[in-house]
Every structure is written in C-alpha cells, then in structure tokens.
Amino acid sequence: MKILVPIKRVPDPALKTKVKDGAIDLTGANWVVNPFDEYAVETALRLLENGEAGARVAGAEIVVVTIGPEDAAQQLRSALATGADRAIRVDAEDKALDAGVVVAALVQIIAAEKPDLVILGKQAVDGDANQVGQMLAGKLGWAQATFAASVELAADQKSVLVGREVDAGVEYKRIGTPGILTVDLRIVSPHSVKNNVTPATFAYPDGPRYASLKGIMAAKKKPMDVKKLSDYGVTTTPVTREVGIELPAARAAGQIVADIPTLVKKLADEAKAI
Amino acid sequence: MLRQTVRDLTREIVEPQAMAHDESGTMNRGLLRKLGELGLLGVTIPEADGGAGLDATASVIVHEELAYSDPGFALAYLAHALLFVNNFYWAASPAQRAKYLPRTLTGEWIGGMGMTEPSVGTDVLGMQTVARKVGDEYVLDGRKIFITNAVEGDVFCAYAKLDERITTFVVERGTPGFSTSDKIPKMGMRASTMGELIFDGCRLPAGNLLGREGGGITNMMRNLEIERLGLAAMSLGIARRCLDVMVAYSMERRAFGQPLHELGQIQRYIGESFAKTEAIRALTYGVAATVSPDSRNRLGTDAAKLFAATAAKEVADAAVQVLGGYGYCAEYRVEQFLRDAKLIEIGGGTIEAHQKNITRDLTRR
Numbered sequence: 001m002k003i004l005v006p007i008k009r010v011p012d013p014a015l016k017t018k019v020k021d022g023a024i025d026l027t028g029a030n031w032v033v034n035p036f037d038e039y040a041v042e043t044a045l046r047l048l049e050n051g052e053a054g055a056r057v058a059g060a061e062i063v064v065v066t067i068g069p070e071d072a073a074q075q076l077r078s079a080l081a082t083g084a085d086r087a088i089r090v091d092a093e094d095k096a097l098d099a100g101v102v103v104a105a106l107v108q109i110i111a112a113e114k115p116d117l118v119i120l121g122k123q124a125v126d127g128d129a130n131q132v133g134q135m136l137a138g139k140l141g142w143a144q145a146t147f148a149a150s151v152e153l154a155a156d157q158k159s160v161l162v163g164r165e166v167d168a169g170v171e172y173k174r175i176g177t178p179g180i181l182t183v184d185l186r187i188v189s190p191h192s193v194k195n196n197v198t199p200a201t202f203a204y205p206d207g208p209r210y211a212s213l214k215g216i217m218a219a220k221k222k223p224m225d226v227k228k229l230s231d232y233g234v235t236t237t238p239v240t241r242e243v244g245i246e247l248p249a250a251r252a253a254g255q256i257v258a259d260i261p262t263l264v265k266k267l268a269d270e271a272k273a274i
Numbered sequence: 275m276l277r278q279t280v281r282d283l284t285r286e287i288v289e290p291q292a293m294a295h296d297e298s299g300t301m302n303r304g305l306l307r308k309l310g311e312l313g314l315l316g317v318t319i320p321e322a323d324g325g326a327g328l329d330a331t332a333s334v335i336v337h338e339e340l341a342y343s344d345p346g347f348a349l350a351y352l353a354h355a356l357l358f359v360n361n362f363y364w365a366a367s368p369a370q371r372a373k374y375l376p377r378t379l380t381g382e383w384i385g386g387m388g389m390t391e392p393s394v395g396t397d398v399l400g401m402q403t404v405a406r407k408v409g410d411e412y413v414l415d416g417r418k419i420f421i422t423n424a425v426e427g428d429v430f431c432a433y434a435k436l437d438e439r440i441t442t443f444v445v446e447r448g449t450p451g452f453s454t455s456d457k458i459p460k461m462g463m464r465a466s467t468m469g470e471l472i473f474d475g476c477r478l479p480a481g482n483l484l485g486r487e488g489g490g491i492t493n494m495m496r497n498l499e500i501e502r503l504g505l506a507a508m509s510l511g512i513a514r515r516c517l518d519v520m521v522a523y524s525m526e527r528r529a530f531g532q533p534l535h536e537l538g539q540i541q542r543y544i545g546e547s548f549a550k551t552e553a554i555r556a557l558t559y560g561v562a563a564t565v566s567p568d569s570r571n572r573l574g575t576d577a578a579k580l581f582a583a584t585a586a587k588e589v590a591d592a593a594v595q596v597l598g599g600y601g602y603c604a605e606y607r608v609e610q611f612l613r614d615a616k617l618i619e620i621g622g623g624t625i626e627a628h629q630k631n632i633t634r635d636l637t638r639r
Contacts, residue, residue, distance in 0.1 A: 014285065032278070077275055207286070211279045213313030213326040219275070 001157050002061045003044040004115035005084065006106055007037035009068055009075040010126040022244040033075045036121025039183050042208035044119050045083045046193035047153050052202045057195075061085050063113060067092050067105055073224060080219035081211035087224040090232070098238035099131040101229070106132070107139050108232035115178065117160070122147050122182040133182035143175035149186035152194040163192075276332055280314070280339040292344035295465035296610050299457065301350045301426055302465065303384065309351065310381030318360050318500065323371060324379050325363075330500050330565040333360075334507040334558060341511025345614035346465025348511065349621075352504045353422035353466065354378070358385025361431050361497040364567060365442060365485040374429060374444065383428035388418030388445075388471040389494070395420075396627045398433075398440075398494070403473060405434040405441060410480050412436070412443060414451070414473040420621070424469030425457045431484060431493075432471060439488030443478055451476035462613030495572075498623075499565050502575040505622045506558040509579075509586035512615050513551040516586075516593035519608055520544060523597050534596070543592040550585040557581055573635050580628035583618035590615045 011017065011029040018025040033041075041064065048060035064079040066072050067090040076087040090105055110118060123130035137144035145151075149170070150163035162181065164171045175181075186192060190203035211219070257263045267273045288305065295302055309315055317333050319325020326332070333356070340348035359378050362385070363371065377383040394400045403416025414434050421430075430445045445452055455470035485493050521544060524535035534540050561574035590612035594601035601608050619625045 074275065078278065081275060081279070210283050210312055211275070212311070213276070213317065213328070216275050216279060217321070217326060217328075 001048060001057070001059070001117070001153075002063065002113070002115045003048065003117045003119055004063050004065060004110060004113055005037070005040050005044050005079070005119050006065045006067075006102075006132070007041065007075060007079055007121075008034045008066065008124045008126075009072045010034045010124055013125050017247075019245055019247050022246070023242070024245055031071065031075065033078055034121055034124040034126070036123060036125065036183065036185075038079075038121075038208045039185065039188050040119040040121050040181075041079045041082060041084060043148075043151065043181070043183050043187050043193055044117075045209070046198070046204065047117075047151070047195045049083075049195075049198065051198035051204055056083075057197055063088065063115065065090070065106070065109055067097060067102055067229075069093055073226075076224060077219045078211065080222045080224075081215040082209055083215065084222075086222060088227060089224060090227045090229060092229055096229075096238065098240040099129055099135060100239055101234065101236045102132055103135045103139055104234045104236040105229055105232050106136055108234065110136075110140065112232075116157070117177055117179060117181060118142075119181045119183060122184050133180055137180040140178075140180070142178055142180050144180040144182070145173050145175050146182040147184045148181050149184050150189075150192045150194075151181065151183075151187065153196065155196040276328075277335050277339060279312075280336050281342075283312070284339050284343045288340060288347065289343040292347065292465060293604070293607065293610075295344070296346060297464075297604075299459070299464045299467070301423070301467050302347060303381075303426060305347060306350065306354060306384065307381040310379060313379075315351075315355050315359060315381055316375075316379045317355065319363050319375070319379070323363070324375060329562075330503055331559065331562045333500060334503050334562045337504045337507035338511040338514075338558075341508035342515045343511075344465055345508055345512055345611065346463040348508050349463045349617070350423055350466035352501070352508070353387065354381075354385045356497065356501050356504050357387035357422070358427075358429065358431055360500060361387060361493065362444065362484065364496055365431075365489070365493045366444075369481070370444065370484065378429065384423055384426045386421055386423035386427040386430045388421050388424075388430050388432040390418060390420050392417055392419045396624055396630075401433060401435060401440065403432070403434040405436040405443065407436065408477075412478045412480070412483065414443065414445075414476040414478065416473050418471040418473075420458070420468055421454075421471050422463075422466050422468055422621075424454045424471055425467040427454070430471060432473070433490050433494065434473070436487055440490030440494070441487050442484040442490045442493045444482045444484050445471070445473075445476065445478065449476055449478065461616060462610065463617045464613075496567075499570060499572060499575040501622050502579040503558065503562050503565060505618050506554065506561075506575075506578040506582035509582035509615065509618050510551070510554045510558055512611050513547070513554055513582075513586040513589040516590045516608055516611050517544075517547045517551050519606055520547065520593040520596040523600070523606070540596055543596050547589040547592045550589050554582045554585050573632060576623075576628040576631045576635075579618070579623065580625050580632070583615070583625060587612065587615040587619060 009031045012032045044062045048057050062084040063086050064084045065088045120133045145162035147164050148162045149165045152161045159174050159176045161174045188207050313326050316325030317328050321327035378385050405412045405414050428447050432443050432445050451474050453472045457467040457469050527534045558578050561578045564571040593608040
C-alpha cells in the first residue's frame with residue numbers, strides 16, 4: 001500500500017506572531033511542519049506498521065510532498081526522520097501559491113505516484129483555509145473523509161472506516177481506496193488508528209512520534225526529488241490575494257464591581273449579556 | 275534537525291515535569307528512558323555499536339536544549355551519557371561493551387561515574403580509594419562523594435589507585451561490598467540526585483577492569499573535554515532561558531508609567547546578558563568543533579567551561595534582579611536556574627581548576 005502525505009511548512013505556532021506593515025513578519029521565522037500535517041504523517045505511519053513490533057508492513061510506502069522554497073526541504077527531512085520513505089519538493093515561492101495552485105500540482109503528482117490513500121492535515125495553522133483536501137477530492141473525483149478522529153484500515157486494504165466527530169456524536173463513514181483523508185487532532189490518540197496488523201490492545205503514546213537520532217541520520221540518505229511546477233504542467237496562478245493582516249484589538253482590562261446589583265446592571269447595560 | 279527534535283521534545287515533555295522534580299529533589303527515570311528510546315543516550319557512540327555516531331557538537335546541542343527547560347535533568351543526562359556511556363565506551367573491550375552498552379543505551383540501566391572523594395576533589399591524584407589484586411579479583415576500599423546518579427545508578431565507572439596508579443573499574447549495583455548512600459540534599463540541580471559510592475572490600479572480577487591497570491588517567495583525560503563541553507552547553511541553555519524570561523517580563527511589566535525595558539538600569543541587565551549568552555555560544559560551539567576522539571583541545575574546553583559557568587550564573591542572577599520579587603519566587607523559575615547555574619562553577623572541575631590548568635598550559639615552555 002502506498003500513502004501520499006502532502007505537508008506544508010508554517011511559522012512555529014508556539015512562538016508569538018509579529019505583524020509588521022500589514023503583513024506577518026517572517027524575518028527569522030522558525031519554520032515547522034504544520035501540526036495537522038504532522039498528524040497526517042503519523043496516521044500514515046500507524047496505518048502501515050505493526051506498532052507493537054515497531055516494524056513496517058511489507059511493501060508499504062509513504063511519500064511526503066511539499067510545495068515550497070528550498071528551505072522547505074527541512075520539513076520534508078523531518079517527516080523522513082520519523083519514518084516516511086521518500087520525499088518530493090516542488091519548488092515554488094510561498095507567494096506564488098494558493099489552495100488552487102497546490103491542488104493543481106497535487107493532482108499531477110497523484111497521477112504520477114498513484115497512491116492508494118492521500119492523507120492531509122485538515123488545515124494549515126497559518127491561513128486556516130481548510131480547502132486543499134476537499135478540493136483535491138473534487139478534482140480527482142475520489143471519495144473523501146474529512147476531519148478524521150479515528151481510522152481503521154480494512155484487512156484487505158481496499159477501504160478505510162473513518163470516525164468523524166460531529167455535533168451529535170461520532171459519524172462513521174467507510175470510503176474505498178483510492179481516497180482522500182484529512183485528519184483532526186484526535187487522530188493521534190493512543191487507539192485512534194487501527195490497521196488489523198498492530199494488536200488492538202496496543203496503545204501508542206499520545207501525539208505524533210519524535211524522530212529518533214537514528215531516524216534523523218537515516219533521513220539524510222533518503223531520496224528527495226526536486227521538481228518545478230512546470231514539470232507538472234501547472235499553469236494555474238493564485239486567485240486569492242492577501243489584503244492585509246492585523247492583530248485583534250487588545251482586550252480591555254477587567255473591572256471589579258462593588259456589589260451584585262452593580263454587576264447585574266453592568267452586564268445588562270454595558271456588556272449586553274443579559 | 276537534531277536541535278529542532280530535542281527542542282520539541284524539551285518543550286512538550288521535559289518542561290512540564292521540570293518544576294515538580296526540582297521541588298521533590300528527584301530524578302525522572304522514565305524521562306531518561308524516553309531519551310533512550312530516541313537514541314539520545316548514545317549520541318557520541320559509533321553507529322556500529324548502537325549509537326548515533328555523532329560528534330561533540332551534537333552532544334553540545336542536546337545538553338543546551340535540555341538545560342533550557344531542566345538543567346537538573348540535563349545533569350543526570352550528562353552523568354549517564356557522558357560520564358558513564360561515553361567514558362566507558364572508549365575504554366571498554368568488545369566483551370565489556372556487549373555486556374553493558376545495550377542496557378545503558380536504552381536507559382534501562384542508569385550510569386554514573388565516581389571520581390571525587392570526601393577529602394579529595396580538584397586534587398584528583400591524591401585519591402584515597404584503593405584497589406588490590408587478590409587472585410583473579412580486584413578488591414576496592416574507599417568512598418566517592420558528590421556522585422550524580424549515585425542513588426538511582428545501576429552501573430558506575432569508578433577510579434581507584436592500584437599500586438599508586440589510577441585505574442578505572444566498572445562497578446554494578448549489587449556487587450558484594452559495594453553500596454550507595456541516601457541522596458545528599460543540595461542547593462540546585464535538584465532534578466538529579468547526588469550521593470556517595472561506598473566500597474567496603476568490594477570484590478570485582480578481573481573482567482571489570484576498564485582499560486589497563488594504571489590507565490585511569492588516560493580514560494579520565496580522554497573524557498574530560500567532552501564533559502566540560504556538556505557543562506558549558508548546559509550553561510548556555512540556562513543563560514538563554516534566563517535571557518528569554520527577562521526580556522519577556524520587561525515587555526509586560528510596567529514601572530513609572532513605562533514598560534520595564536525602557537528603563538536604563540534594566541537595559542544594562544538585558545544588554546549584558548545577551549552579550550554574555552552570545553559569547554558562551556560562540557566559545558562553546560567554536561571549541562566543540564575542535565574536539566573528537568582523535569582531536570583534543572584541553573585549553574579550549576577549560577576556557578569554555580570557565581567562562582560559560584560564571585557568565586550563565588550572572589545572567590541568571592540578572593534575570594532574578596529584573597523580575598524583582600517575582601524573580602525571587604519560584605513561579606518564573608529563574609531562581610531555580612540561578613541555583614542550578616552555580617553548580618557549574620564547582621562540578622566537573624571548579625573554576626579554580628580551570629584557571630590553574632589554563633595558566634599551567636600557557637606558562638609551559
């Protein structure tokens with residue numbers, strides 16, 4: 001089985017974002033793999049291994065792809081270090097991309113690679129657009145299951161049963177392969193991914209795995225293809241445009257009131273909460 | 275990528291446990307095990323023997339990043355990965371490696387090293403622990419003190435004098451005549467424990483001789499440089515953390531109607547702390563690039579640790595001062611980093627020992 005995982009680099013969400021002249025100031029930014037894409041890589045790894053034995057299923061392959069500048073190779077290496085087998089970087093400047101361009105490129109990459117599953121993060125934490133997975137399924141005419149909180153690969157590997165957390169509970173949906181899966185946070189819980197190989201009793205640590213030192217060393221030697229958008233015949237140009245970025249207004253300081261009646265009055269008159 | 279991995283790991287699993295272990299004065303054994311799973315206990319061990327085969331710079335990166343969140347744990351890590359694993363590896367025979375490496379590389383067994391004695395520290399040649407050869411065995415008598423990981427350790431490299439010549443032995447917990455003390459309460463680095471190794475007619479098989487008889491000084495000197503770099507790297511982690519805390523605080527806190535960082539007196543603390551941190555970084559990484567199993571830099575490593583230890587302590591002290599009352603309290607943890615930083619002026623060679631070594635080397639004709 002072959003799984004393709006598109007990943008995007010984002011500025012480290014754990015650090016404070018600086019806004020300068022109507023744009024996010026990326027000078028000296030610390031780039032990391034979009035967290036939801038890390039979960040996608042982890043999902044692919046868990047689907048194609050015996051987690052208890054720590055061994056990959058025979059014939060399984062995980063290919064990671066990113067579309068971005070030369071520095072973005074670093075994020076692909078991180079995915080290779082945790083266990084992906086091979087990487088493709090399509091060279092492009094961030095400014096030349098939007099969801100439409102990314103999807104156009106992925107459609108061609110998928111045509112060339114013929115994966116059984118494409119697993120993506122539900123969205124990237126920079127733009128929070130939440131579009132690529134759905135658009136990709138639409139363009140390809142493939143089945144999709146978005147915001148996966150759990151997934152089970154059938155023993156014959158012909159379908160996946162996906163649990164999606166919806167307002168009323170958990171919706172289960174079976175899609176055939178090839179298909180598109182986008183994953184949510186809960187997919188990296190200890191028992192969220194099942195593949196009929198790893199014993200059902202096996203509990204993964206919560207969250208995506210850390211690269212081992214051996215994995216980091218091995219990642220340096222794993223293949224990484226570098227392509228251009230034109231190699232895939234992509235002529236699409238971005239249709240979305242960034243107008244401006246501003247920080248939300250600072251929250252006003254709290255007030256301490258003398259008694260309950262004043263509080264009620266303020267809640268009614270000023271906050272209009274009651 | 276190594277740095278990013280250790281930094282993520284530190285942020286996500288080392289930081290959240292750090293304060294509790296400083297308070298309780300205990301070492302987090304499970305965390306060391308986790309580092310073992312990721313291969314971080316054998317950074318400097320060749321790949322063929324189950325390590326990562328990386329250099330002194332890689333070891334420095336790991337120590338720096340761990341110390342940013344938990345210097346005490348970083349010290350326990352250093353005692354295990356450098357004082358035991360690295361020290362042991364380069365002196366051991368293939369049979370000894372096969373016996374002790376697998377379990378210490380995973381963290382199943384915790385290691386440590388015994389050099390300092392109750393009445394002999396810097397003056398290491400004056401050590402009083404003695405070994406005698408009795409038939410096929412060595413019999414050790416004496417005591418080692420201030421030994422990091424003594425309380426939890428399963429296996430130690432211990433130095434003793436055999437016919438007046440310093441010799442290294444591997445000692446396992448449970449060996450007849452060998453015991454360890456309770457933990458010794460201490461000022462800082464409380465997320466690692468410290469205790470005594472007690473040899474009272476401790477009988478060791480001949481196979482526990484590490485290297486050759488009288489080869490202890492060679493083993494000790496070979497390992498000393500990477501140890502000093504590890505401690506200098508920990509100083510860097512401490513300084514970086516304290517600088518970050520003081521800068522963030524100076525932007526939030528207001529005094530006299532303006533943010534703290536607008537005040538000239540505070541600017542001096544911040545400016546000097548930044549310069550010291552950068553200087554520790556430049557010196558430590560510069561020297562690390564010159565140290566490998568085949569290349570020595572005694573003068574450089576002495577200088578790096580001498581400078582880094584005091585500079586980091588000063589940066590930690592500046593952080594406490596900038597934060598004022600909040601700095602003196604535990605919440606922001608800078609008081610802990612100040613306590614932790616002090617150790618590096620004493621452990622792994624006192625600053626006076628570095629001063630002496632440097633001067634001796636510079637005045638040698």
